[in-house]
Amino acid sequence: xxxxxxxESTQDYDRGEKFGHYLRIPSLxxxxxxxxxxxxxxxxxxxxxxxxxxxxVATAGQTFVVHGQSIAVDDIYNK
Numbered sequence: 001x002x003x004x005x006x007x008e009s010t011q012d013y014d015r016g017e018k019f020g021h022y023l024r025i026p027s028l029x030x031x032x033x034x035x036x037x038x039x040x041x042x043x044x045x046x047x048x049x050x051x052x053x054x055x056x057v058a059t060a061g062q063t064f065v066v067h068g069q070s071i072a073v074d075d076i077y078n079k
Contacts, residue, residue: 001030
């Protein structure tokens with residue numbers, strides 16, 4: 001799992017070229033992007049370690065699952 005906190009100056013790179021590099025890591029199964037300017041968490045998941053990535057978005061009041069653990073978005077943003 002890799003977690004990146006997005007900023008206005010880096011978010012295009014984190015979603016594009018950097019993610020492209022991460023795609024080459026066979027053991028990577030989850031890539032999580034945490035927005036800095038909004039309450040939003042994106043989870044990109046490749047459950048079988050190969051093939052297509054799924055994409056999930058969670059916002060205020062929602063939860064998402066990472067490594068089998070449920071995480072409340074509000075806990076990340078201290079709400």
